[in-house]
Amino acid sequence: MNALLKNRTWEIVDLPKEKKTVKCKWAFTIKCKPNGIERYKARLVAKGFTQTYGIDYQETFAPVARINSIRILLSLTVHFNWPLHQLDVKNAFLNGDLEEEVFMDLPSASEDKLEKKKVYVDDIILTGDDSLELERLKKALTCEFEIKDLGPLRYFLGMEFARSKKVSMVSQFMHSPNQGHSDATYRILRYLKGTPGKGLLYENRGHLQVGVFTDADWAGSVIDRRSTSGYCTFVGGNLVTWRSKMQSIVARSSAEAEFRVVAHDICEVLWIKQLLEELKVASPLPMKVFCDNKAVIAIALNAVLHDRTKHVEVDKHFIKEKLENRLIVMPYIPTVEQVANILTKGLPKKQFDDFVSKLAMNDIFKPA
Known part of the structure; x- marks a missing residue:
């Protein structure tokens, strides 16, 4: 809550007539690092499925890098032996402004209504053939955002490749599974374990x-x-x-x-x-x-x-x-x-x- 207030994520206002609110909930996650759990996180999120297209929002585009692009960049980094750094923008999802005016219910144990103003962005990976330019970029970002320099990239959450085929096959029978599908699912889980x-x-x-x-x-x-x-x-x-x-x-x-x-x-x-x-x-x-x-x-x-x-x-x-x-x-x-x-x-x-x-x-x- 302190981060939400510090970033001026919302303004507490009276709900205007003929305006509807968007519900919210708490989302709890565990942030990991190479040697285990770093910290437990709580994030207050709006229930987007309660919004109406054309009224509460116009676009759903998120300007984040594709995982495929990141893998290509990592391959180039290995080939050219470029430095590879990771930055963490503290409460990054609070650093953008919404064009629309959205009214959201306060979380539990609060009063009044919230006027939501922020959107989501992601963490940062930096690499390139100019170390001095990378340092200048870090300093420039630090002037604009509250950033934590995590040093060389050590941990990057990706996807398990080897399960793709079997999972895609079993998922076709989610609504009408039989014993064979259950057996296949248990086999997938044993493989992953x-x-x-x-x-x-x-x-x-x-x-x-x-x-x-x-x-x-x-x-x-x-x-x-x-x-x-x-x-x-x-x-x-x-x-x-x-x-x-x-x-x-x-x-x-x-x-x-x-x-x-x-x-x-x-x-x-x-x-x-x-x-x-x-x-x-x-x-x-x-x-x-x-x-x-x-x-x-x-x-x-x-x-x-x-x-x-x-x-x-x-x-x-x-x-x-x-x-x-x-x-x-x-x-x-x-x-x-x-x-x-x-x-x-x-x-x-x-x-x-x-x-x-x-x-x-x-x-x-x-x-x-």
Whole structure:
């Protein structure tokens, strides 16, 4: 409460006629550091679902960095051996101003009404090739906000990669589960309990090649026969983005299913290329799109379409254009080496563990 009052988060006012209030609640979290719990935190938040679009708010955009962008930046930091610092803006979510006028109920044991004025922002990670400029930036931020310098980045909460496929499969049956789904859920929980320290290891591998491993099953869903797309994207040999997602329409052939995921993955590496260009970082071209379907590669390189593939003509021409412009190449990779398989189908334990190792996932708590 002291932080809320110190930052002038609200003004206590009488509720005007014909105005409605937004409810609020306390959210309790635990803030961690590399060696355990740092402190327990309480945050007063508005119940946004009680707001009305066009009256209480107009936009829901949050100007925070994508986790994918942060991973790419971390890979660059390792490659160039840049310094890496972390700053914590105290009560950061109180440092923005709302354009709208929002009236919120006071928390329990309080009186009157609150006029809410603030929005959320996030913590800060700094890196770059100029240490002096980083220090100047720190000082400039300190003049504007109450900032705690946490020193070199030691702890960054991310996502558990290896559970993506199984969780996405089980989550499809949340509203009508049977015993098999419950057994699968318990197996996922046992896996997570047994791998609490699994994390990505970023290393300087001597290059900044952008590559993506792309895969799709065919008609894998027993409910509607839609296919599952999966991809793993690397920058400098370090895993930076990945996804496992059900395709929106039913594919009529395995080639069609693969075409759709390849087209999407090319968009992903083009976005990475644009981000690197904005950071003034040169990356080798062409970028590599690893595919284990020879038919897809042949069709992408060949202008001929037949009746089984002409309905994916747009994706085909998009892929062919990028190949001709030498933005990408599509080397064939055997299925047993296609690491994206981990996101599209169930695998034997030995092969699963092998792919996890190739993705540079290690026990971060294991002594070096």
